[in-house]
Amino acid sequence: ASLNALIDSERIAARVDQVDADGNVLWSSETRSAMPAFNPPPANTTAMPAKPKNGLRVLSQNVLFSAPLQNPGAFDRMITAIDPDVILFQEWFNTPQVVIQNWFNTNLGAGWTVIAPDPGEGVAVATRLPILDTAPDLLDVPGGRRNARFVGALIDTPIGPFFGASI
DSSP: OOHHHHHHOSEEEEEEEEEOTTOOEEEEEEEEEEOOOOOOOOOOOOOOOOOOTTOOOEEEEEOTTTHHHHOHHHHHHHHHHHOOSEEEEEOOTTOOHHHHHHHHHHHTOTTOEEEOSOTTTOOEEEESSOEEEEOOSEEOOTTOSSOEEOEEEEEEETTEEEEEEEO
């Protein structure tokens, strides 16, 4: 059944069966209920708050397996609307730094710098501000079975140095 069919229905029933390994029903329970009226919320017309004059806007974004490469429009519209100074990315997997940098140049214009030292780790930092230094791309986790993926950058901002890191 589609979601619309569920929304349009007046009643709903749910059944739970416990079965053993052979598929024999051990017990069963069913419940029926009237559906409440569906009143979708109004469209969100809230505007993004203005960036504070003496502030820094940071966006942390999981891009689910390099999705900006397949759907650039959705990501460039969102990034443009949020207007971050620094972006911390996760899951930009198997994408060399130069490809991410080219994505920014193509979709958001020149002026961004991308730090993504290891495409296998899938983490990156992007900023339009000057980068003072970068951090190693792996963190040694004491007692851990493997190192943690990591990228960090010390960024010169109007409010002072800012260390942005994505793990």
